Amino acid sequence: MLDKLYITPKQWLHILRWTLYTLLFLFAMMLQTVVFGNHTVFGVQPNLVPVVITCVCLREGAERGGLFALLTSLFWCFSGADEGSISIAVLTVVPVLGSLLCSAVLANRFLPCLAVTVVTLFTEQTAIFLFKYFFDTMAGSRFLTDLIPCVLVSALAQPLVYLLVKRIEKIGDAYES
Amino acid sequence: MKKHWSGRVKLIVVMALILAMLTAIASGLFGTTWMEKAVQTVLTPIRGGFSSITRQIERYYNYIFGYEALEAKNAYLEQRIMEIEDQIRSADGLERENAYLRELLNLSRQHDDYHYCDAYIVSWDSSNWKSTFTIGKGTNAGLETGMVAVTQYGQVVGLITEIGANWAVITTVMDTSLEISASLASSGHTGVVQGAITSGEKGKLRMIYLPSEAVLRNNDQVVTTGSTVYPKDLIIGYVIDAGYDETGVAKYALLNPAADFDTLEQIFIITDFVSEQYEATESTEASIENEG
Numbered sequence: 001m002l003d004k005l006y007i008t009p010k011q012w013l014h015i016l017r018w019t020l021y022t023l024l025f026l027f028a029m030m031l032q033t034v035v036f037g038n039h040t041v042f043g044v045q046p047n048l049v050p051v052v053i054t055c056v057c058l059r060e061g062a063e064r065g066g067l068f069a070l071l072t073s074l075f076w077c078f079s080g081a082d083e084g085s086i087s088i089a090v091l092t093v094v095p096v097l098g099s100l101l102c103s104a105v106l107a108n109r110f111l112p113c114l115a116v117t118v119v120t121l122f123t124e125q126t127a128i129f130l131f132k133y134f135f136d137t138m139a140g141s142r143f144l145t146d147l148i149p150c151v152l153v154s155a156l157a158q159p160l161v162y163l164l165v166k167r168i169e170k171i172g173d174a175y176e177s
Numbered sequence: 178m179k180k181h182w183s184g185r186v187k188l189i190v191v192m193a194l195i196l197a198m199l200t201a202i203a204s205g206l207f208g209t210t211w212m213e214k215a216v217q218t219v220l221t222p223i224r225g226g227f228s229s230i231t232r233q234i235e236r237y238y239n240y241i242f243g244y245e246a247l248e249a250k251n252a253y254l255e256q257r258i259m260e261i262e263d264q265i266r267s268a269d270g271l272e273r274e275n276a277y278l279r280e281l282l283n284l285s286r287q288h289d290d291y292h293y294c295d296a297y298i299v300s301w302d303s304s305n306w307k308s309t310f311t312i313g314k315g316t317n318a319g320l321e322t323g324m325v326a327v328t329q330y331g332q333v334v335g336l337i338t339e340i341g342a343n344w345a346v347i348t349t350v351m352d353t354s355l356e357i358s359a360s361l362a363s364s365g366h367t368g369v370v371q372g373a374i375t376s377g378e379k380g381k382l383r384m385i386y387l388p389s390e391a392v393l394r395n396n397d398q399v400v401t402t403g404s405t406v407y408p409k410d411l412i413i414g415y416v417i418d419a420g421y422d423e424t425g426v427a428k429y430a431l432l433n434p435a436a437d438f439d440t441l442e443q444i445f446i447i448t449d450f451v452s453e454q455y456e457a458t459e460s461t462e463a464s465i466e467n468e469g
Contacts, residue, residue, distance in 0.1 A: 026223075030227045030300075033300040034224055034227045034231055037300055037301025037310070038298075038438070045304070062182075063183065063185050063186055066185075066190070067189055069193075070189055070192060070193050075216060078200075078210075078212050078215075078216035078217075079220055082306055082307050083304075084204075085198070085200045085204065086197065088196050088197040088200060089194055089197035092189065092193035093194070096189060096190055100182060100186070128304070129306070138306065142305075147305075
């Protein structure tokens with residue numbers, strides 16, 4: 001009975017790895033809502049949460065990464081994100097499909113990850129934009145003046161996030177081999 | 178790709194789509210759900226801590242680069258300007274009242290009936306498509322939805338639209354979902370002010386339904402007309418442009434919001450005030466009773 005409660009060193013490292021991913025997500029969320037919420041970068045507010053979710057999902061694979069994407073996007077929705085329901089669908093489905101595509105066709109490296117991140121950011125922002133355009137009074141011109149710059153500025157954070165995720169992913173590698 | 182498309186992955190994708198639909202339906206039916214309230218309640222202290230750390234870092238940064246003295250001077254001058262503008266606005270309002278209403282009504286001109294609750298902003302909505310922020314106080318501090326948030330100078334910031342035990346979401350005047358009945362302080366012409374965040378004029382307000390005879394000048398002050406939600410004579414913004422709307426019958430004005438949202442840290446919630454509409458109703462009822 002007690003044997004089952006024993007946590008092996010390998011399991012400890014797994015717990016540490018996923019804790020660090022969660023902390024990275026929370027840190028990105030805090031940066032996005034507290035620091036950049038009232039400050040703009042090149043006139044737009046960067047969108048860091050999708051970057052973290054996509055990078056983790058791509059490095060960890062569609063199954064484990066997909067579950068992380070689902071849980072974090074759900075949390076992001078409940079934390080008061082703008083049109084959070086759209087975020088749940090987009091921030092889970094797009095990174096999962098991207099991860100499948102990278103595993104099957106492309107290499108799971110930096111450039112494919114950057115491309116999938118841009119696609120995720122663009123899809124999420126476009127979905128929210130279209131929702132506001134058809135159900136609110138959103139001006140169509142803001143697609144060019146805000147949406148595209150937002151995607152580009154947010155993508156600037158991807159190399160750093162990718163590097164951090166890659167480092168975290170290596171935790172427990174010794175036991176894997 | 179087919180070998181990676183396992184049952185678990187399919188389940189995750191289906192779950193995401195179902196949860197997205199469920200949260201959208203729940204949000205539409207019930208507004209703020211209990212899950213949102215729980216997550217916000219947990220996040221608010223974390224955001225508060227992060228926010229105070231950010232403020233400290235900003236303060237040290239400003240101190241190091243010697244801007245603090247300039248900031249203090251700037252704040253003092255801003256306060257002086259606001260005081261002088263407030264005096265001018267009061268004079269304009271009093272003049273009109275003397276001319277048209279003094280003999281008819283006996284309304285209170287002072288608003289010492291306001292009760293305030295101060296709060297710090299802990300996070301902003303990070304979307305480019307709406308304008309809301311979260312404060313670190315909620316129902317525990319006596320706040321309720323529909324209460325008005327102002328700056329220390331009496332400039333309208335927004336309205337509480339969602340609330341929890343230790344947090345409240347303020348939708349700012351810049352958001353298109355808020356509509357405030359307002360008037361031009363100089364001429365008294367009334368209209369409706371709404372945010373222009375989703376239109377082309379980001380960071381501006383629009384005053385619509387102004388009568389065609391309304392005379393608009395640059396820097397004319399726009400104030401609240403007073404209602405059960407908004408107290409009278411709170412400053413909303415300043416006219417920067419004007420024109421006729423699509424119908425060609427009514428005028429509209431483009432306004433700069435009075436509150437400086439870029440530097441906003443602390444706000445004041447008006448928790449209680451005596452509504453003039455309520456007072457007018459009461460006095461009418463009293464006079465009817467007296468006549469009876």
